[in-house]
Amino acid sequence: MTQHDKPQPLLRVENLAVSFDGPAGRVRAVNGVNLSIYPGQTLGVVGESGCGKSVSALSTLQLVPTPPGRFESGSIWWNPTPSSETGSSSETGSDPVSLSQPVDLLKYSEKQMQKIRGNDIAMIFQEPMTSLNPVYTVGEQILEAILLHQKVSRSEAVDIAVQALADVGIADAASRLRVYPHQMSGGMRQRVMIAMALACQPKLLLADEPTTALDVTIQAQILELLRKLQAERGMSIMLITHDLGVVAENADVVAVMYAGRVVEYGSVHDVFENPLHPYTQGLFDSMPILGSSKHRLRTIEGNVPNPADLPSGCPFHPRCRSFQGDEHCTANDPPLREITPGHWASCWHVDGHEQGKATRPDVDVVTQIHA
Amino acid sequence: MLTYIIRRLLLMIPTLIGVTAVVFFVMAFAPGGFGGNVLNEQGAQTEGDEARRIREYFERRYGLDQPAIVQYGRWVNQVSPVGFLNTSQLTFTDEQMQAMSDVIAADDLLPKLGTPRALDDLVLNMAKYKDIEPTDAVSVVRELLVDVDAGLAWIKQLSPNILERDLNRVTKAETKLNQQRELRSLLQSQLAGRQRILFSRPAIKWPDLGQSLRGRKVTQMLAQAVPVTVLLNVITIPIIYCIAILTGIYAARHRGKWFDIASGFTMIALWSFPVILAGVLLISYLANKQYLWWFPTAGLHSLEADSMRFLPAFTGNGFERGYLLDTIWHLVLPVFCLTYGGFAVLSKLMRGSVLDNIRSDYVRTVRAKGVSEHDVLFRHVFRNSLLPLITVAASIIPALFVGSVIVENIFSIPGMGKLGVEAAFMKDRELLMGTTLIGGLIGLASEIMRDVLYAMADPRVSYE
Ligand SMILES: Nc1ncnc2c1ncn2[C@@H]1O[C@H](COP(=O)(O)OP(=O)(O)OP(=O)(O)O)[C@@H](O)[C@H]1O
Numbered sequence A: 001m002t003q004h005d006k007p008q009p010l011l012r013v014e015n016l017a018v019s020f021d022g023p024a025g026r027v028r029a030v031n032g033v034n035l036s037i038y039p040g041q042t043l044g045v046v047g048e049s050g051c052g053k054s055v056s057a058l059s060t061l062q063l064v065p066t067p068p069g070r071f072e073s074g075s076i077w078w079n080p081t082p083s084s085e086t087g088s089s090s091e092t093g094s095d096p097v098s099l100s101q102p103v104d105l106l107k108y109s110e111k112q113m114q115k116i117r118g119n120d121i122a123m124i125f126q127e128p129m130t131s132l133n134p135v136y137t138v139g140e141q142i143l144e145a146i147l148l149h150q151k152v153s154r155s156e157a158v159d160i161a162v163q164a165l166a167d168v169g170i171a172d173a174a175s176r177l178r179v180y181p182h183q184m185s186g187g188m189r190q191r192v193m194i195a196m197a198l199a200c201q202p203k204l205l206l207a208d209e210p211t212t213a214l215d216v217t218i219q220a221q222i223l224e225l226l227r228k229l230q231a232e233r234g235m236s237i238m239l240i241t242h243d244l245g246v247v248a249e250n251a252d253v254v255a256v257m258y259a260g261r262v263v264e265y266g267s268v269h270d271v272f273e274n275p276l277h278p279y280t281q282g283l284f285d286s287m288p289i290l291g292s293s294k295h296r297l298r299t300i301e302g303n304v305p306n307p308a309d310l311p312s313g314c315p316f317h318p319r320c321r322s323f324q325g326d327e328h329c330t331a332n333d334p335p336l337r338e339i340t341p342g343h344w345a346s347c348w349h350v351d352g353h354e355q356g357k358a359t360r361p362d363v364d365v366v367t368q369i370h371a
Numbered sequence B: 001m002l003t004y005i006i007r008r009l010l011l012m013i014p015t016l017i018g019v020t021a022v023v024f025f026v027m028a029f030a031p032g033g034f035g036g037n038v039l040n041e042q043g044a045q046t047e048g049d050e051a052r053r054i055r056e057y058f059e060r061r062y063g064l065d066q067p068a069i070v071q072y073g074r075w076v077n078q079v080s081p082v083g084f085l086n087t088s089q090l091t092f093t094d095e096q097m098q099a100m101s102d103v104i105a106a107d108d109l110l111p112k113l114g115t116p117r118a119l120d121d122l123v124l125n126m127a128k129y130k131d132i133e134p135t136d137a138v139s140v141v142r143e144l145l146v147d148v149d150a151g152l153a154w155i156k157q158l159s160p161n162i163l164e165r166d167l168n169r170v171t172k173a174e175t176k177l178n179q180q181r182e183l184r185s186l187l188q189s190q191l192a193g194r195q196r197i198l199f200s201r202p203a204i205k206w207p208d209l210g211q212s213l214r215g216r217k218v219t220q221m222l223a224q225a226v227p228v229t230v231l232l233n234v235i236t237i238p239i240i241y242c243i244a245i246l247t248g249i250y251a252a253r254h255r256g257k258w259f260d261i262a263s264g265f266t267m268i269a270l271w272s273f274p275v276i277l278a279g280v281l282l283i284s285y286l287a288n289k290q291y292l293w294w295f296p297t298a299g300l301h302s303l304e305a306d307s308m309r310f311l312p313a314f315t316g317n318g319f320e321r322g323y324l325l326d327t328i329w330h331l332v333l334p335v336f337c338l339t340y341g342g343f344a345v346l347s348k349l350m351r352g353s354v355l356d357n358i359r360s361d362y363v364r365t366v367r368a369k370g371v372s373e374h375d376v377l378f379r380h381v382f383r384n385s386l387l388p389l390i391t392v393a394a395s396i397i398p399a400l401f402v403g404s405v406i407v408e409n410i411f412s413i414p415g416m417g418k419l420g421v422e423a424a425f426m427k428d429r430e431l432l433m434g435t436t437l438i439g440g441l442i443g444l445a446s447e448i449m450r451d452v453l454y455a456m457a458d459p460r461v462s463y464e
C-alpha cells in the first residue's frame, strides 16, 4: 500500500480493446476504453446500441466468447483492497498478494477467473426470460453459486439462498426455491438473478441493462432494490443502460460511450449540468424532459457507424452538429482529455480540449444519497 | 400425468384401427386378393375340383365370400379384447362331449352314417355354428340327415355359392342310407372352419390374431419373432445414443477442429450409405469363406447353439464360445447395419444442440457464477441438449423397426421384419395384420414413452 491518503479504485479498465472476427472481417467492438470504479460507487455507462457496453462488462469477467472475440490490448486492474476511507478489513481469507496490489484480470487464467466470477464480481443480464437454466429450479441455481464459492454445508447454503431471495423482496422465499424459472414472471426472474448474483456478497456488480426488458413499474422496483442493496453492502455497481434518467437517479459517475470508446466521463452532476461532447448533448436533446414543452425532441442524425468500417478521424464527425468540415475532425481521432477537473471529453470542438490533460478518467465521488 | 397417459393409451385405439384398416383394404383389393399366391400355387398342383375345395375351405375359414368391410369388422372383433365371441372360440367340457357321444351312440340311425369321430366333429361344428348344447346339436343334425330335402335346403342357405354338382351327388346316391352318408360329408365340409360372430355373446377375451395360411397360430409365430426384433433394437438403441451423444458433444466442444470436421464428414457419408448395400458388402467381405470369414452369414445362432453351455469356457477340447458369445457373434453385423445410419443423424443433432446451448443466455449466466467449463457442459448444457434427442426418439424407434425389415432379411434373422415381408409376399392376411398391429403398437408406445421422458427431462412441459 503505497498511497494511504488516496483511495484506490476497485476496478480500473485501461485502454481495453476487444475485436471480433466475423464474416465481414475483424470488428473492433471496444476500442480503447478507460474507466474506473471506486468502492461503493455506481458507474453509469450509457450509449447507443452496439457501442460496446456489454462487451466491456463481459471483458471484466473474461466472458467474451473467444473465438470469435479477441483481447487486442489493455488491462483490467482489480484491487479489492478496502479503501482507507471505508477502513475496516474483512479480507482475512483472501490471497495476500491481491490485498496489496491490483491484479490484471485479463492476465488471469480460466481457473483464477472462476474464483473471481460470481464471488468478487457478479453480473446480471438484460434478458431475465432466458438467462436462467430452464431445467433446474431456482433454488438449485442459487445454491450452485453459493456452494461454489463458500465453504458451507448444503443446509447452510439453503439458508443463505432463502435469505438472498428474501433480500430481493421475494415473499415466501423458502418455497420459491423449488420453483422453475418458467413459473415466474420476468420481474421475478430478474430478482432471482440479482439474488443469485448477490448471494456471495460480491464487491462489484456488473448490471447490464438489468431493467430494459421489464415494464416501467417493475423497472423502478428493481432499481430501487439495487440502490437499497448497494447502500447496505457498500458494493460497487457498473450500471449499463440506455436510459439517461436511470443514470441520473442511480449513478455517481457517468461514462458515455460511442463506437467502442468512452467519449465523455465525469460525475453525474458535471455531465448533466454541462455536457461537453456533442454526442452527449445530442443524447440529452433526444430525451423528453418532464414539464417542458418548449421544444421538440431532437434526434441525433444518422446511424450508429458500422464498427467494421468506422469513419476516419473522430468516429462521430458524420453525425456531429459541431462539425463544419474541418480537416482536424476527419483526420485525427480526438483523445479523451480532462477538460475541467474531474470531467473528461474527447472532441476537438470542446473549449479547452487543446489544453486538457490526457489523464485516465477517474472520479472518486459517491454523490448519491443512497436508500 | 397418469390421466394423460391413460388418455394417450385410449387414443391408440382409433389410430391402430386406422393403420390396420389401410393395410387390410389395400390387401383386400390388391390383384389376386388375399391369399392369392398360396391358393394358386396349391391349386396348380391339384386337380380343378380339389383346388376349388381348398379355395372354398379358405373362403369359409377367413370369410372371404363376404364384403371386405365385413371381413375387416370380423378381424377387429377377433383382435379386440372386448367384443363378441365367434363360433371358433366356443369350447365344450369333457362332460358335454361325453354326453354328446353317448347320445350319438344310442341313436338308431347316426352310427350307421359314419365313424364316431366324423360324427362327433359334425355335431360339434353344428353346436358351435348354432351356439347350442352339443346334445341338442345331435337332434338338429339328425333332423337334417333324416329329411334329405330339408338337409339340402339348409346347405343351400348356408353356402349360397355351392355347386349344383355337389348337391347332385347327394340326390343321385342310390340308397337312402348312401344319400344320408353323402349329405353328412357335404354338411361336414360346409360347416368345417365356418365362423360366425355370436352377437348374443359379448365377452372380454384374449385378443386372437387368427391363423396363418401356413396353419400356425399368428400369436405363436409373433411370440417367437417379436423378441428377436426387440432384442436387436434393444441392443441398437443404446449404442446409437451413446455414440451419438459422445461424438456430438466432443465435436461441439472442439468445433472446427479436426475431429469435428472428420466426424461431420464421416457422419454424412454413413448417413447417405444405403443399408442394403452395406449389408451385402459386409456379408461378402466379412462373412465370406473366400475373404475374411470373421462373422457368420445368417441367422441368430449356430446350428449347434442349443447344445452349447451358456457362458464361454475352456474345456478339454479347447475354447467353447457358448450360447451367449455365439449370439453376440451373430449379432455384430446386423447391429452395425442398424446403428450406423441412426447415430450419424443423432450425432449431428447433438452437436448442433450443444452448440446452440453453449451460446445461450443461461450458459452465460452460469459462467458468470464461476462454474467451471466442465460443469457448464455436463451439468447445464448436457441436459438441455438432450431434449431434441428425446424428441426424435419417437421417429427413430419406428425407423429402426423398418430398418430391421431390411437387416433381418439380409441376414436371415427370424424376426418380425422377416415375418412381415414373408406375409406380404404370401398375402397371408392374418400374419400380415398381426405384424402390422404389433408394429403399430410399438410405434405408438414409443411415442407415449417419448412424451413421458420429455416431461421428465423438461420441467416446462406438463400434461396437466
Ligand atoms: N459474440 C460476438 N460475436 C461477434 N460480434 C459481437 C459479439 N458480441 C458483440 N459483438 C459486436 O460487438 C459490438 C458491441 O456489442 P455490445 O453487445 O457490447 O453492444 P452494447 O453496447 O451492449 O449494445 P446493446 O445496448 O444493444 O446491448 C457490436 O457491434 C456487436 O456486433
Ligand SMILES: [Mg+2]
Pocket: A053, A054, A055, A208, A209
Ligand atoms: Mg448489451
